[in-house]
Every structure is written in C-alpha cells, then in structure tokens.
Amino acid sequence: MTAFEAVYDGFHRLVxxxxxxxxxxxxxxxxxxxxxxxxxxxxxxxxxxxxxxxWIARVTRNRALDVLRSRAxxxxxxxxxxxxxxxxxxETVFARLDGxxxxxxxxxxPEEQRTPIELGFFGGMTHDEIARSSDVPLGTVKTRxxxxxxxxRITLEGSVV
Amino acid sequence: xxxxxxxxxxxxxxxxxxxxxxPAEARELEAHIxxxxxxxxxxxxxxxxxxALALSAEVTPxxxxxxxxxxxxxxxxxxxxxxxxxxxxxxxxxxxxxxxQWLPYFxxxxxxxxxxxxxxxxxxxxxxxxxxxxxxxxLQARLDAQERASNEARAQLALExxxxxxxxxxxxxxxxxxxxxxxxxxxxxxxxxxxxxxxPKGKTYQAWTLRRGAKTVAPSITFxxxxxxxxxxxxxxxxxxxxxxxxxxxxxxxxxxxxxxxxFVRPLS
Numbered sequence: 001m002t003a004f005e006a007v008y009d010g011f012h013r014l015v016x017x018x019x020x021x022x023x024x025x026x027x028x029x030x031x032x033x034x035x036x037x038x039x040x041x042x043x044x045x046x047x048x049x050x051x052x053x054x055w056i057a058r059v060t061r062n063r064a065l066d067v068l069r070s071r072a073x074x075x076x077x078x079x080x081x082x083x084x085x086x087x088x089x090x091e092t093v094f095a096r097l098d099g100x101x102x103x104x105x106x107x108x109x110p111e112e113q114r115t116p117i118e119l120g121f122f123g124g125m126t127h128d129e130i131a132r133s134s135d136v137p138l139g140t141v142k143t144r145x146x147x148x149x150x151x152x153r154i155t156l157e158g159s160v161v
Numbered sequence: 162x163x164x165x166x167x168x169x170x171x172x173x174x175x176x177x178x179x180x181x182x183x184p185a186e187a188r189e190l191e192a193h194i195x196x197x198x199x200x201x202x203x204x205x206x207x208x209x210x211x212x213a214l215a216l217s218a219e220v221t222p223x224x225x226x227x228x229x230x231x232x233x234x235x236x237x238x239x240x241x242x243x244x245x246x247x248x249x250x251x252x253x254x255x256x257x258x259x260x261x262q263w264l265p266y267f268x269x270x271x272x273x274x275x276x277x278x279x280x281x282x283x284x285x286x287x288x289x290x291x292x293x294x295x296x297x298x299x300l301q302a303r304l305d306a307q308e309r310a311s312n313e314a315r316a317q318l319a320l321e322x323x324x325x326x327x328x329x330x331x332x333x334x335x336x337x338x339x340x341x342x343x344x345x346x347x348x349x350x351x352x353x354x355x356x357x358x359x360x361p362k363g364k365t366y367q368a369w370t371l372r373r374g375a376k377t378v379a380p381s382i383t384f385x386x387x388x389x390x391x392x393x394x395x396x397x398x399x400x401x402x403x404x405x406x407x408x409x410x411x412x413x414x415x416x417x418x419x420x421x422x423x424x425f426v427r428p429l430s
Contacts, residue, residue, distance in 0.1 A: 004241065005238070008234065008237060008238075012230075012233065012234070012237075013219050013220045013221070013222075013225060014215070014216065014218070014219040016220060016225055016233065017218040017219045017220035017224075017225070018215055018218040018219075020218075020220065020225075021218040022218075026229070030232075030233050030236065033233060033237070034233070034236050034237050034240055037237045037240075037241070038237070038240055038241065038244060041241045041244060041306075042244055051212065053216070054212035054215070057212065057215035057216070058212075058215070060215075061180070061215060065180070097213055097216055098216065098219070099216050099217060099218070099219030099220075099221070101216075102213050102214065102216040102217040103217045106214070106217050117179060117214070119181075120176065120179040120180065120181030121179040121180065121181070121211065121214055121215075122218065124180075125181060126181050126182070126183050127176045127181050127182065127183075128183070130181065139169065139172070142169070142172035142173060142175065142176050143168075143172050145172070145175045145176055145179060145181070146171060146172045146174075146175030146176075146207070149175050149178065149179070149207045149210045149211065150206075150207070150210070152210045152213070152214065153206065153207070153209060153210035153213075156210065156213050
C-alpha cells in the first residue's frame with residue numbers, strides 16, 4: 001500500500017482543507033476526506049488524466065456540495081458534468097502553485113469580487129442566492145465573479161514566473 | 162461554431178466555472194459551450210483559475226497536524242484495508258488470471274503515477290525509471306489489495322455459511338414475510354429475502370426493529386441484495402425484547418426514521 005500512502009500523504013491536506021472550509025466541521029471533513037481517498041483507492045480509473053490535484057479537488061468539492069445540500073434539505077440537484085478542458089492554467093504553472101500562493105492571490109482581489117467567488121465555490125450557493133445574500137443585482141454579481149476570476153488567473157500566472 | 166456574444170454570456174460562463182449556475186441553466190450553457198469555440202476558450206481560461214482556487218483551502222501542517230492528522234491517516238488506511246467486498250469472492254486466483262485482465266490496472270497505475278509525477282514536481286524523480294517504479298508500486302498495491310480481499314472474502318463466506326446453518330437450525334423460530342423469512346435463533350435475528358429489486362444509486366435497504374413496549378421503530382442495519390436479488394442479513398441487535406422487524410428503502414447511509422412505506426412489518430410472534 002506504499003503507493004497509495006504516497007498519494008494520501010501528498011494530497012490529504014488539500015482534501016481535508018477543502019472539506020473543512022466547505023463544511024465548517026472537523027468531523028464531517030474527516031468523514032468526507034476518508035470517502036474521497038476510498039474513491040481514489042477503489043476506482044483509480046475515475047481519474048482520466050490531467051492534473052491530479054485539480055481532479056481530486058473537484059471530487060472533494062462535489063462531495064462536499066452533496067453534504068451541504070443534504071443539510072439544507074434542498075432537493076438533490078445533479079452537478080453539471082465537468083467539461084473536458086483543452087487548456088487551463090499551464091500545467092507547469094499549476095504544478096508550481098501551492099495553497100499559500102493562491103491564498104495570497106485571492107486575498108489580493110477586491111472584496112466585492114472575492115466574496116461572490118468564495119460563496120459560489122466554497123459555499124455551494126447559486127448566483128441567485130449570492131445576489132440575495134449580498135443584496136447586489138444578479139447581473140452585477142456575475143460580472144464581478146468573472147472579473148475576479150480573470151484577475152486571479154493573471155495574478156497566479158505572474159506569481160510563478 | 163463561433164457566433165457573436167454579449168458580455169452577459171461570458172459572465173454566465175464564469176458563474177458556470179465556479180459551479181454556481183443552477184442545473185438547468187448550466188446544462189443549457191454547457192451544450193452551447195460544446196458547440197462554440199469562443200465560449201469554450203473563455204470557459205477553459207476561467208476554469209483554470211477555478212481549479213487553482215481550490216488550492217487556497219489546503220491546510221498547513223500547523224492547522225492540521227499532530228494527533229488529528231494521524232487519526233485521519235489511520236482511519237483512511239484502515240478503511241482501505243477493510244474495503245474488500247463480498248464481490249471479491251469472485252476474483253480469479255492470481256495464478257490463474259489471464260494477463261489481459263491486468264491491462265486496466267496498468268493503465269490506471271500509469272495515470273496516477275504520472276499525476277503524482279507532474280504535481281509534486283519532484284525534480285530528482287524526473288526519470289523514466291522512477292515513473293516506472295511508481296507504476297510498479299501502484300500495481301503491487303492493487304495486487305496486495307486483491308490478496309487481502311480474497312482472504313476477507315473467505316472469512317465472509319464462512320460467516321454466510323454460519324448464518325445459513327442458523328436458518329435451518331432446529332428450534333429456530335421462523336416468521337414468513339413476502340419473498341422471505343425472518344429467523345430468531347440463539348438470541349439472534351436473521352432476515353433472508355429473495356427477489357429483492359436492485360435499488361437506484363443513492364438508495365439502500367434498511368432494517369428496523371420495534372422493542373416491546375416501544376411506540377416507534379429503531380434504525381438497524383442497511384444492506385443490499387446480491388446480484389441475484391438475494392439478501393441474508395444478521396441484525397446487530399439482540400433478539401431479546403424485539404417485538405417486530407421491518408424493512409424499507411432509504412437514502413444511502415440509512416435514516417433515523419423510515420422515510421418510505423416499509424416493504425413489510427413483521428411481528429415476531
């Protein structure tokens with residue numbers, strides 16, 4: 001099991017971190033992390049290539065969203081399927097990113113852009129819910145999310161050059 | 162296909178990228194992106210930033226370390242070791258396995274090994290030989306797991322045989338239910354059911370027990386039938402003071418109270 005242990009040791013802080021940030025509960029985060037790694041162990045073929053950390057992060061986030069939805073007793077809504085990416089952040093750029101760099105880049109965004117991005121991505125809220133919770137028109141929320149993501153990408157690419 | 166777009170379309174793509182678009186809108190936009198080069202480029206560009214966004218949640222050793230970190234590691238490794246299922250009993254013994262059956266494992270091992278290689282940026286490991294060693298290690302891990310699964314399947318089979326013996330034991334009390342029987346023997350309760358339909362993803366069968374004098378049922382074990390529709394389940398509760406047993410279909414993981422009409426409710430008298 002040495003190989004699996006190596007995978008675990010390389011990614012458990014990311015998996016647990018996403019789970020904890022989204023669920024806000026250490027016990028629930030540990031449960032979710034366990035289920036993610038069991039998935040990796042039992043169905044490694046589910047990883048179809050590309051960047052492994054991005055993939056395992058998506059798996060973790062999707063499972064956390066399921067938990068959030070069940071807590072809210074909202075009807076189960078199927079997650080949009082991931083669209084295969086032709087290009088993303090350059091692989092070498094992505095490989096050199098770490099949590100600290102991304103946190104720093106995120107902190108550099110104006111709050112009006114950072115907040116809706118975090119509410120949508122980590123909070124599992126829809127754009128309507130974000131607009132209502134922040135009392136901002138829907139169109140403005142969407143524009144800010146896009147502007148924030150573009151700025152984040154530029155900052156991240158610059159941070160590792 | 163590429164068409165002219167207004168900015169609001171690109172804004173919606175950004176919302177889709179962070180997963181905040183309601184499902185119906187998401188499906189519609191995904192269908193468009195699949196056909197539109199311009200939108201696909203926009204999506205790809207933003208999605209890269211979103212993937213990176215997840216990294217911001219990574220905890221540091223100071224935030225997640227020590228006993229808590231060790232506990233989670235032990236839990237995961239224990240769960241992996243215990244992840245063998247009864248289906249593993251059908252695993253062909255390793256010596257008889259045809260080489261072609263291992264191809265998926267080679268492919269998987271290669272994919273994971275390459276992912277580890279690219280992500281960790283371990284410059285000292287950037288040789289073909291090291292990648293091969295990782296592939297071999299992953300393959301060996303799967304082989305070890307298969308062997309453990311085989312051993313555990315044998316133990317599971319012995320347990321099933323013991324339960325079958327209980328089913329036909331003289332002196333056991335039997336209570337017929339639709340397509341099956343409940344057996345009370347030696348302080349234990351067994352449920353044997355056949356023709357159970359396979360359930361959709363996210364659903365499971367769950368047993369319930371009613372204690373004498375109780376007004377509500379208590380949740381018991383969840384279970385799934387085998388591919389032939391057969392289920393043989395031993396309830397974890399002692400048979401003492403159990404007045405009735407029921408089975409219903411519940412969400413995965415089970416419920417605290419029944420959420421669907423029971424398949425049956427059977428008094429044990």
